[in-house]
Amino acid sequence: MPVEEFVAGWISGALGLVLGHPFDTVKVRLQTQTTYRGIVDCMVKIYRHESLLGFFKGMSFPIASIAVVNSVLFGVYSNTLLVLTATSHQERRAQPPSYTHIFLAGCTGGFLQAYCLAPFDLIKVRLQNQTEPMAQPGSPPPQYRGPVHCAASIFQEEGYRGLFRGAWALMLRDTPTMGVYFITYEGLCRQYTPEGQNPSSATVLVAGGFAGIASWVAATPLDVIKSRMQMDGLRRRVYQGVLDCMVSSVRQEGLGVFFRGVTINSARAFPVNAVTFLSYEYLLRLWG
Numbered sequence: 001m002p003v004e005e006f007v008a009g010w011i012s013g014a015l016g017l018v019l020g021h022p023f024d025t026v027k028v029r030l031q032t033q034t035t036y037r038g039i040v041d042c043m044v045k046i047y048r049h050e051s052l053l054g055f056f057k058g059m060s061f062p063i064a065s066i067a068v069v070n071s072v073l074f075g076v077y078s079n080t081l082l083v084l085t086a087t088s089h090q091e092r093r094a095q096p097p098s099y100t101h102i103f104l105a106g107c108t109g110g111f112l113q114a115y116c117l118a119p120f121d122l123i124k125v126r127l128q129n130q131t132e133p134m135a136q137p138g139s140p141p142p143q144y145r146g147p148v149h150c151a152a153s154i155f156q157e158e159g160y161r162g163l164f165r166g167a168w169a170l171m172l173r174d175t176p177t178m179g180v181y182f183i184t185y186e187g188l189c190r191q192y193t194p195e196g197q198n199p200s201s202a203t204v205l206v207a208g209g210f211a212g213i214a215s216w217v218a219a220t221p222l223d224v225i226k227s228r229m230q231m232d233g234l235r236r237r238v239y240q241g242v243l244d245c246m247v248s249s250v251r252q253e254g255l256g257v258f259f260r261g262v263t264i265n266s267a268r269a270f271p272v273n274a275v276t277f278l279s280y281e282y283l284l285r286l287w288g
């Protein structure tokens with residue numbers, strides 16, 4: 001099995017992740033808390049109350065897990081294409097796979113990465129939602145002292161299954177939208193690249209950026225539900241399941257609830273995924 005896609009996926013994912021984490025924290029807060037009036041209000045409050053560090057809450061686990069998560073996504077995507085079309089990544093410019101195959105490979109990658117991502121994403125969301133300033137002597141300590149403490153408390157209180165809270169919503173979110181992600185990327189690259197050639201860096205940046213936006217716009221409704229399911233269970237359990245969470249969120253807040261965080265998500269998605277795809281393509285070319 002070709003391994004360079006796995007390694008390239010890991011490194012490129014890590015670069016994108018650091019760049020996008022501050023936006024991600026604002027997004028998660030807007031989706032799950034009602035105290036903020038909008039993006040700017042949320043940013044100002046985080047900065048005043050928690051300093052710049054507040055934006056980087058919950059980042060260490062995603063950094064540690066991105067090795068697994070992004071390498072599974074890109075590695076499975078590329079190897080599924082290899083199975084479906086019998087072409088390796090070196091041959092794919094000359095013999096481009098069909099969009100159906102790209103979509104199917106993206107969905108497969110998305111489905112498997114969601115399983116690896118679920119516990120890490122849960123811990124990230126729980127930590128991002130702690131609004132206490134970090135390390136202030138005298139103030140009451142936050143519920144979770146850090147990622148390991150958070151994982152251990154969830155495990156103690158809710159068992160192994162507790163670590164997979166929201167995993168269903170995450171899988172439903174990522175399986176089709178990772179198909180959208182790769183289709184948009186490939187489609188845009190092909191559109192702006194002469195046949196048989198490699199896309200230019202500018203093309204890769206723009207195609208990657210728009211792939212991020214398109215897939216995140218499609219993913220936002222289930223992203224909101226996912227984040228809410230993950231926060232559920234922290235105190236008392238409110239939702240019975242994914243469907244119940246959808247229905248009661250719409251009843252209480254109207255259909256607009258499905259688009260909470262979509263603006264900040266898109267603003268984050270462009271740079272993150274431009275950098276992710278550029279470094280991914282660059283590394284693969286470097287290794288031949």
Ligand SMILES: C[N+](C)(C)CCCC[C@H](N)C(=O)O
Nearest residue numbers: 174177178181215216219272
């Ligand atoms: C499928 N879904 C839209 C959820 C994600 C697509 C982009 C994934 C990327 N690592 C990022 O964090 O932006």
